[in-house]
Amino acid sequence: xxxxxxxxxxxxxxxxxxxxxWPTALRVWDWFVYRGTKVLxxxxxxVMDLAAPYLLDACPTIxxxxxxxxxxxxxxxxxxxxxxxxxRVSIDERRIAKLTQAVERQQQ
Numbered sequence: 496x497x498x499x500x501x502x503x504x505x506x507x508x509x510x511x512x513x514x515x516x517w518p519t520a521l522r523v524w525d526w527f528v529y530r531g532t533k534v535l536x537x538x539x540x541x542v543m544d545l546a547a548p549y550l551l552d553a554c555p556t557i558x559x560x561x562x563x564x565x566x567x568x569x570x571x572x573x574x575x576x577x578x579x580x581x582x583r584v585s586i587d588e589r590r591i592a593k594l595t596q597a598v599e600r601q602q603q
Contacts (some may be wrong), residue, residue, distance in 0.1 A: 497557045502564040516569040541580035545571055
């Protein structure tokens with residue numbers, strides 16, 4: 496499978512500048528400056544939500560999957576669509592802790 500570090504690291508280290516179309520990246524930056532780091536996690540989860548139909552139905556190879564996630568098409572992540580999807584993301588710290596524990600157990 497494809498490890499999340501293969502696409503999430505470039506997303507977070509470049510604040511999505513290499514993966515999102517420029518107008519969308521600028522919208523993410525504006526929101527990030529205004530709201531802080533939580534925005535980056537919301538955007539990452541929104542990208543995965545918007546990309547889910549392609550990722551699940553097309554069953555691409557790892558190379559195709561990474562190419563897609565590292566260079567997202569503008570038709571998928573238009574600024575308004577991505578922000579709307581990110582706003583719908585609910586991040587609860589207890590849920591994050593629970594999922595983190597589940598992942599840690601899985602890795603043991």
